[in-house]
Amino acid sequence: MAAVRRGMGRTSSIQSSLSLQILFYANGIYYIFYFLATLAMIVYKSQVYSYPDSFLASDLALLFIMAILEALRLYLGSKGNLTEEEAPLGLSLVLTVGSALLCVYFLLWQTYVLKADVILSAVLLFTYGLESVLDIVAIAAFVS
Template sequence: MAERTRTARGREAAGIAADSAGGAGGQDGGRAARESLLHGGILLRPCWVPCPSDPGLRGMHGAWSCRPREMLLYLTGMWCCLYFLATLLMMTYKSQVFSYPRDYLVLDLTLLLLMGILEATRLYFGTKGNLMEAEVPLAASLVLTAGSALLSLYFLLWQTLVLWADVVLSATLLALHSLEAVLQVVAIASFVS
């Protein structure tokens, strides 16, 4: 019994549901995540962690859950980091090898920095809205997704020098943004109804 209580407390501390019969009150992972977010902290649960708070997984120990929005937010976050670094390196390369006008280089670097700030804010609101199951942060993330998609469209079509690597990176980012926007709209609709 003492071992079971220690395990339940450890799962509560991690934000995962204490779903044992004699546990600490059956607090679910969504509630723990909401409380953590309300207190100013962000509880990030990777998509490969067991999720007993899902209705389909109650009583199924050892089952693994992966919500599509969580997985896509994680994947998009990793891709945005790669995109930012690769685009910065390509701008450095283009400024050294090609004749890249200084004014346009400053504009492209400023837009890339703005895109990085938008992406970080968008991912924060998307994660917060996903964990809290709230439509306002998800709507804010959806608006920021549109802005970030416009900036990636700029880097795909209208930047000063567009290399084939720019096309591949920007097209992949646009595809991820499109899929994420669709899932956010579906999530907002399900939270409202």
């Protein structure tokens, strides 16, 4: 933790986590790849396999819901980390649970699961786990 001089001899310590901020940025880039690859695989599976229309619609809807959750989660997490506020970071942690559940859906329960789905989702789940640990550490640092 670094100390920064503020005004008349006062010092303030910076507690935001650089590793968490880098992970938020990398996860944002990876999620764009994940979203596009998953969308392409859903289109591929709908052309190659007999994909029931209702399942196709639900898989696409869940993917777009996950994208909205992910954008909100990354925004709140990054904002909370940079401003050293527990509330946005805690909300980001809660949204991580929702995103992880949707990721597990695409890993295990979607209509057709390809090996590429498993690999992409496993990497995303790993980053969610790592972010969650760093979120908790950052929240603990902000509270103390």
